Amino acid sequence: MSIQSNLNTIKATLPEHVTLVAVSKTKPVSDLMEAYEAGQRIFGENKIQEMTEKWEQMPKDIQWHMIGHVQSNKVKFMAPYVTLIHGVDSLKLLQEINKQALKNNRIIDCLLQIYIAEEESKFGLDENELNELLTSAEFKELKNIRILGLMGMATFTEDQSQIKKEFTHLKNIFDSIQKSQDIKDFTIISMGMSGDYQLAIECGSTMVRIGSSIFGGR
Numbered sequence: 018m019s020i021q022s023n024l025n026t027i028k029a030t031l032p033e034h035v036t037l038v039a040v041s042k043t044k045p046v047s048d049l050m051e052a053y054e055a056g057q058r059i060f061g062e063n064k065i066q067e068m069t070e071k072w073e074q075m076p077k078d079i080q081w082h083m084i085g086h087v088q089s090n091k092v093k094f095m096a097p098y099v100t101l102i103h104g105v106d107s108l109k110l111l112q113e114i115n116k117q118a119l120k121n122n123r124i125i126d127c128l129l130q131i132y133i134a135e136e137e138s139k140f141g142l143d144e145n146e147l148n149e150l151l152t153s154a155e156f157k158e159l160k161n162i163r164i165l166g167l168m169g170m171a172t173f174t175e176d177q178s179q180i181k182k183e184f185t186h187l188k189n190i191f192d193s194i195q196k197s198q199d200i201k202d203f204t205i206i207s208m209g210m211s212g213d214y215q216l217a218i219e220c221g222s223t224m225v226r227i228g229s230s231i232f233g234g235r
């Protein structure tokens with residue numbers, strides 16, 4: 018199957034309110050260009066250096082999403098162009114993003130990553146840490162970032178009921194934040210990958226991050 022037909026097949030199954038991030042990490046620019054020619058404009062990468070090299074080489078109407086874990090000292094490399102940072106999991110990182118956004122005279126959109134899996138290896142905040150962050154005085158001072166929603170990754174398992182439980186947990190946290198906090202433009206729930214995006218959409222996802230089902234295995 019070609020990248021174009023994979024894309025079209027997936028897009029045909031997505032409800033209109035769900036945004037597709039084409040996860041192109043490790044793939045060559047020629048593969049990304051094939052998706053671009055097929056109309057895709059949102060790409061997700063998990064390494065800042067790789068994303069920046071692709072950004073330099075590719076058309077400038079592409080929206081670049083950072084979906085991986087972000088090290089503070091590398092934020093400056095993507096600050097001039099990144100569209101959305103999915104994996105923000107600390108106030109310290111938000112402060113660095115704010116600082117670099119200010120230097121570039123921009124507002125950078127972010128999602129806060131919530132820990133929903135049962136795997137120690139995954140990153141993210143729990144609900145208490147999230148509330149603490151959002152209500153802190155330090156957070157309220159940050160004028161060059163915008164929190165557009167939440168991101169989560171489910172446990173890597175075949176157990177659909179487990180995955181469903183984790184996605185529902187994220188959706189519940191999102192709903193309670195939306196009710197209790199006055200955050201403008203808090204609308205995105207980024208959850209779902211190639212193996213579980215349909216379930217994620219059933220559970221309330223508004224943004225899916227799909228790699229291997231579009232570009233093939235890595």
Ligand SMILES: *Cc1c(COP(=O)(O)O)cnc(C)c1O
Pocket residue numbers: 040042063084085170209210211212226227228229230
């Ligand atoms: C790699 C990756 C994806 C895409 O995974 P696929 O299984 O290839 O669809 C989604 N989200 C994150 C955070 C990733 O690192």
